[in-house]
Amino acid sequence: MVSEAIELEKAFPPYGDLQAQDKEAIREFSLIWTCFERTISEKTIILSGSESLNAGKLRKLAAHLRHKGFSGPRCEAAYQFWHARYDGLCSEGLKDALHCQASDKSDLLHIDLFNPDNDKAALNAAFVITYRLRSNLFHGMKWQDRMVDQKENFDHASQVMLEVMLHLNKGASA
Secondary structure, X not given: OOOHHHHHHHHOHHXXXXXXXXXXXXXXXXXXXXXXXXXXXXXXXXXXXXXXXXXXXXXXXXHXXXXXXXXXXHXXXXXXXXXXXXXXXXXXXXXXXXXXXXXXXXXXXXXXXXXXXXXXXXXXXXXXXXXXXXXHHHOOHHHHOOOOOOHHHHHHHHHHHHHHHHHHHOOOOO
């Protein structure tokens, strides 16, 4: 029997170009995202019915979590990583690097990432970048770049989501 990974490499050759660690980071991120979205739906008032997450809803979640006293070292580490990774990019450069859509409000992301003048800026930036990685992966944009140099992005985004889920599952409903 041929494994799905081997068949995927044949069906979608760019997947075969990835290193094993990159494939693992993508698999983990994909699974964690589905759990994250479900947890947000069940444990918060941010989503209702069959709504799905978007950048605006994640900004609301960040504000609400901060209001409830959430402080996450993994989120802060992700913020620091992305601050350094995208340092020097203007708002348009950041928009291009992350393939932002109009609804992502990349100008706000740029402000959150490079001018954190309030206590929720880092969490806003971490959530919106995580969301962009999700959208780019699930809708094909990251594959245009052949997924080059994305493992750390996915690892940090996964840590952001895990930290929030652990917080929400401790009974600290948002």
